[in-house]
Amino acid sequence: MKPKLSRQETEKKISEFFEKVKSKTPKEIRKIKKLAMSKNIQLKEKRKLFCKKCFVALTGKEKVRIKNKIRSITCENCGNVARWKMK
Numbered sequence: 325m326k327p328k329l330s331r332q333e334t335e336k337k338i339s340e341f342f343e344k345v346k347s348k349t350p351k352e353i354r355k356i357k358k359l360a361m362s363k364n365i366q367l368k369e370k371r372k373l374f375c376k377k378c379f380v381a382l383t384g385k386e387k388v389r390i391k392n393k394i395r396s397i398t399c400e401n402c403g404n405v406a407r408w409k410m411k
Contacts, residue, residue, distance in 0.1 A: 334363045342370045350379035377404040 329337065341348070341356050353374050360367055374381050380401045387398040390410070397406045 329363075331363050331365070334359060335365055338365065338367070338370075342373060345370075345373045346381050346383055348381055350374075353379040353381065372406075372408060375399040375402060375404055376406060378402040 338356055338360055341352075345353070357367070357379075372382075378399065378401050380399065382397065382399070386400050389396045389398075393410045395408045395410050397408070398404070399406070
């Protein structure tokens with residue numbers, strides 16, 4: 325049986341994972357996101373590091389457009405458009 329992780333251990337594991345997110349596979353990203361959801365931990369700014377549809381890490385080659393303080397990022401893999409308000 326696997327030992328259960330506490331909330332603090334889970335937060336530490338998530339932060340370590342997102343240090344080098346560009347070399348991660350979609351399967352690993354999906355696993356970390358489920359872990360965060362199970363412990364009710366918000367990913368906040370880390371959500372912007374991967375596509376929410378196909379879970380591919382965003383590398384910077386995606387199409388980025390800015391209009392009316394909204395940044396639109398088009399995923400290179402699936403074509404999904406993520407829109408984020410700019411501060």
